[in-house]
Amino acid sequence: MAALAVLVAAAVHADDRTGAARSGSDRGHRRAVARTGATALSAATAASAPGDPVRPPCPGARRAARRCPYRGVRALGRRGEGVLRVPEAVAFGSHDTVYVADQFSHVIQRFSPTGRFEGQWGSYGAGPGQLGAVGAIAVDARGDVYAVDSSHDRVEVFDWRGRFLRQWGRRGRGLGEFRFGAGVGPDKPPGGGIAVAGGHVYVADTNDDRIERFTLTGADPVAFTRAGGSHPGFAGPRGLAIGGGRLYVADLGHGRVVALTLGGRFLGQSRRRVPRSQWLHDPWGLAVHGGEVYVAADNGGRVVELDSRLRYVRSYTGSGPDRLSKWLRDVAVAPDGSLYVADSAHGRIVELDRDGTPLRAWGTPGTTDGQMTLPLDVATGPQGDVWVFGTYGINSPIYRFGPALEYLGSWNSGGRVAIGRHWFAPTAGAVAADGSIWVTDRENDLVRHLGGSEGVLLDALGAGAGVPAPLLHPEGVALGADGDVYVVDTGHNRILRLTPEGDLLGSFGRHGPRRERLSRPTAIAATPDGDVYVADSGHDRIARFTAGGRFLGAWGRPGGAPGRLADPAGVAVGAGGRVFVSDRGNDRIDELDARGRLIAFWGAAGTGLGHLSSPGGLAIDCRGDLLVADTENNRVEVFERVAPADCPAG
Numbered sequence: 258m259a260a261l262a263v264l265v266a267a268a269v270h271a272d273d274r275t276g277a278a279r280s281g282s283d284r285g286h287r288r289a290v291a292r293t294g295a296t297a298l299s300a301a302t303a304a305s306a307p308g309d310p311v312r313p314p315c316p317g318a319r320r321a322a323r324r325c326p327y328r329g330v331r332a333l334g335r336r337g338e339g340v341l342r343v344p345e346a347v348a349f350g351s352h353d354t355v356y357v358a359d360q361f362s363h364v365i366q367r368f369s370p371t372g373r374f375e376g377q378w379g380s381y382g383a384g385p386g387q388l389g390a391v392g393a394i395a396v397d398a399r400g401d402v403y404a405v406d407s408s409h410d411r412v413e414v415f416d417w418r419g420r421f422l423r424q425w426g427r428r429g430r431g432l433g434e435f436r437f438g439a440g441v442g443p444d445k446p447p448g449g450g451i452a453v454a455g456g457h458v459y460v461a462d463t464n465d466d467r468i469e470r471f472t473l474t475g476a477d478p479v480a481f482t483r484a485g486g487s488h489p490g491f492a493g494p495r496g497l498a499i500g501g502g503r504l505y506v507a508d509l510g511h512g513r514v515v516a517l518t519l520g521g522r523f524l525g526q527s528r529r530r531v532p533r534s535q536w537l538h539d540p541w542g543l544a545v546h547g548g549e550v551y552v553a554a555d556n557g558g559r560v561v562e563l564d565s566r567l568r569y570v571r572s573y574t575g576s577g578p579d580r581l582s583k584w585l586r587d588v589a590v591a592p593d594g595s596l597y598v599a600d601s602a603h604g605r606i607v608e609l610d611r612d613g614t615p616l617r618a619w620g621t622p623g624t625t626d627g628q629m630t631l632p633l634d635v636a637t638g639p640q641g642d643v644w645v646f647g648t649y650g651i652n653s654p655i656y657r658f659g660p661a662l663e664y665l666g667s668w669n670s671g672g673r674v675a676i677g678r679h680w681f682a683p684t685a686g687a688v689a690a691d692g693s694i695w696v697t698d699r700e701n702d703l704v705r706h707l708g709g710s711e712g713v714l715l716d717a718l719g720a721g722a723g724v725p726a727p728l729l730h731p732e733g734v735a736l737g738a739d740g741d742v743y744v745v746d747t748g749h750n751r752i753l754r755l756t757p758e759g760d761l762l763g764s765f766g767r768h769g770p771r772r773e774r775l776s777r778p779t780a781i782a783a784t785p786d787g788d789v790y791v792a793d794s795g796h797d798r799i800a801r802f803t804a805g806g807r808f809l810g811a812w813g814r815p816g817g818a819p820g821r822l823a824d825p826a827g828v829a830v831g832a833g834g835r836v837f838v839s840d841r842g843n844d845r846i847d848e849l850d851a852r853g854r855l856i857a858f859w860g861a862a863g864t865g866l867g868h869l870s871s872p873g874g875l876a877i878d879c880r881g882d883l884l885v886a887d888t889e890n891n892r893v894e895v896f897e898r899v900a901p902a903d904c905p906a907g
Contacts, residue, residue: 316867317845318859326848326857327883327896330867333645333662334629334892335621337364339374342623342630342891343443344599346405346542347589347606350396352417355589355597357606358391358404360440360447361623361630362891365394365404365419370591372606372619378419380864381871381889383409386421390440392449393461393496393542393587397473403458407437407447412460412475425475426460433471433478436464443601443649446586450507450543452497455519459504461494468494468506470521484508484515485523491515496553496587500545501565507540507552514540514552514567527567535569537561542587546594553585553598560588560598560609573613580615581607623891624654627664632656632886634685634733634780634827634874635893636694641878641904644694645886645893648682655683655696655712662895668707672714677701685733685745685780685874689757695742697731704734704744718744718759728753733780733874735789737804743781743789750775752791754804765806766791773808775800780874782828782836790836792825799828799838799853812853817843820855827875829883831900837883839872846872846885848899864890879904 315325342361349355354375355368364379365388379388389408396402400417411426426435440447448463458471468481468491484491484506492510499505503524506515514537516524527537538557543550548565554572558581562570573596575581582602589597594611604622609615623630632647641660647653654667671681679700686696693708693715703719719728729748736742741762742755751767752775766775776795783789787804798813799822813822823842830836835856838847845860846869860869870889877883881900884893 315859316863316865317861318857326859326899328898330897331662331895332866332887332892333627333643333658333895334632336864336890336892337362337366337377339366339368339619339621340623340628340891341366341604341606341620343446343586343601343604344606344620345440345446345586345601346391346394347587347597347599348394348396348402349589349591349597350402350417351398351400354417355606356394356396356402357599357620358388358394359604360390360443363388363390363889365391365402365415367419368606368619370595370608372608372617376419378415382862385424386413386415388413390447392437392440392447392463393451395451395453395458395497397453403451403453405437405447405449405451405460407449408439410435410437412451412458412471423474425471430465432480433469433475435460435462435469437462438464443584446601448493448495450495450497452499452504454499457519459497459499461497461506463493463495463509466491466493466510468497468504468517468521479521481517481521483523484511484517485526495541496543498543498545498550500550501548503545505543505545505550507543509539509541512537512540514543514550514563516567525567527563528569531569535561535572541585542599544588544590544596546590551588551590551596553588555585555601556583558583558585560585560596560613571613573609575607575609575613575615577615579607579618624649624667627656627658628891629656629893630891631888632873632891632893633683633888635876635884635886636686636688636874637876637878637884638688638692639690639879639905641880642688643876643878643884643893644686644688646683646686646696646874647886647888648684648699653681653683655686655694655707668712671696671698671705672707672712674714674717676703676705676717684731687734687736687742689736689740695734695736697734697744699730699732699747702728702730702748704728704731704742716759718755733778733792735781735783737783737787737789738785739787741804743783745778745781745791747778750778750795752778752781752789752802752806754806763806765802765808766800769808772811773800779825780827782830782875784830784834790828790830792828792838794824794826794841797822797824797842799825799836799849810853812849813838819858820847822847826871826873827886829875829877831877831881831883832903833901835900837875837877837899839869839875839885841871841873844869844872846875846883846896859896866894869894 363381392407393405410428438448450461496507541555542553584602587599605620643658645656657665682700706716733745780792797815826841827839844862873886
């Protein structure tokens with residue numbers, strides 16, 4: 258489907274880092290771009306009034322600049338707006354609202370009971386109102402929303418529209434501290450659980466094997482550590498639910514559900530010696546309604562219903578297109594008894610009626626329809642086609658877009674060939690003149706050469722695959738004008754130069770005088786005259802070498818001031834010789850000349866168009882547009898006309 262570019266007012270895309278909910282004025286726009294997620298903003302809409310010396314002409318641009326360094330900006334992919342990236346938590350609120358949070362979007366999304374997207378709040382980060390991976394959510398009687406920010410080991414509280422109210426907690430083993438576990442992929446989810454009732458908040462501190470109770474303000478912590486029965490303690494507790502004056506705990510490590518009084522006294526547990534068909538496979542999320550307890554059984558592919566004495570009643574699996582996947586992380590129940598299940602593997606919420614019959618499923622998975630999850634790099638072909646790379650569990654697709662930024666599909670599984678001990682983990686790519694792609698596979702210590710109409714494996718270079726010096730966690734790749742392949746061997750702090758056939762021509766960056774050595778290099782770009790620029794992230798600088806590896810110089814030093822860098826993650830060279838750097842730690846783009854002198858910089862931490870969140874790889878297409886992998890915003894931003902165009906005639 259062709260990408261849809263819509264010109265909108267800058268106010269619609271205002272930065273929402275404070276956690277304030279978006280107003281309803283942009284909902285129609287979101288529905289209009291629901292299939293492609295492409296949005297656009299001209300630099301003119303963000304520019305200051307003529308002669309205004311204070312307001313920058315575009316987000317983050319140098320104050321002294323008289324014009325915006327780019328003509329306009331648009332984005333591929335949506336941060337949220339109905340996209341679900343491994344949903345981990347679901348809750349039903351008193352305002353007839355369904356709240357959903359997932360592992361990678363860093364937002365809490367609001368839906369109607371039938372799945373209509375109604376709003377969202379949050380952005381990536383550790384500040385008040387910002388979020389990492391959300392492991393659990395709960396709603397109190399007032400409608401306030403309590404979120405377990407598993408990445409930052411804290412609880413955050415918002416009103417029902419998303420206004421930040423308060424937070425508490427930090428990483429640690431002491432009373433009032435947490436060790437949830439942040440989650441590092443679809444198969445390694447974040448920890449934590451939460452429930453609210455009777456003026457108290459109950460939190461499952463997963464990796465400390467305990468339940469902590471607080472007042473609604475986070476004060477007066479008390480720990481419950483003994484679960485009774487044959488097992489004196491909890492083992493990795495996850496979901497919590499409250500009903501009938503009881504606290505129910507999904508005790509994952511012991512494969513059971515435990516019932517406690519609200520004061521922590523043991524009341525009972527689910528039976529463990531039952532027929533196989535009644536097993537609780539990895540009890541995860543819980544919900545209570547009318548004395549019945551519902552358990553989302555992760556790795557079991559079903560929701561199990563227990564009675565008030567925690568005896569098995571029945572289980573629900575869904576059916577047809579709404580059949581539940583293997584990974585189920587949470588369940589919520591509406592006042593009428595219908596169930597909302599976080600179907601994590603399918604990136605959706607499945608609604609069942611009170612008898613378990615599927616009613617509908619909703620949510621757009623983060624791996625389809627031009628959406629993306631944690632994009633790390635972007636590359637362009639000679640005709641303006643665009644490829645996006647990111648590591649996302651077992652699928653890890655490489656997304657394809659046409660010259661008009663229309664979504665064309667994806668390549669999966671590294672050429673459908675398993676090499677090494679891990680899933681395909683693409684971190685960067687480069688497009689050859691013949692349309693084939695060189696891709697770094699970080700976890701398998703390989704560079705793969707993919708081609709054909711479906712991305713078949715043409716060759717693989719790395720440990721046991723043809724390179725005399727094996728790779729270690731490669732994170733970048735570039736092609737020289739002569740077709741030579743430059744690989745950023747990050748784990749060995751060096752650059753390898755290979756022929757297109759995989760023969761090693763040489764390496765540089767690991768040895769020599771101290772100023773010439775690299776530290777944790779992450780990206781590389783080659784110029785038409787043969788020089789290469791390396792994002793030397795460990796030294797917070799850009800280093801320049803000849804094709805043969807002779808050191809030509811470096812610029813940049815640690816810091817946040819103009820001209821300084823903090824963890825540079827991408828580098829690209831335009832047709833006019835300008836060098837562009839993605840400054841991941843400062844959430845901005847630096848534009849420099851070939852000598853490293855700062856020309857302009859733009860971007861600022863945030864979520865609106867022109868803002869960035871941990872930007873990664875860069876590419877410049879033949880039109881002179883700069884494409885940025887805006888990693889934590891789950892999108893690619895396109896800054897138009899930052900360099901001269903050089904598209905081939907015709």
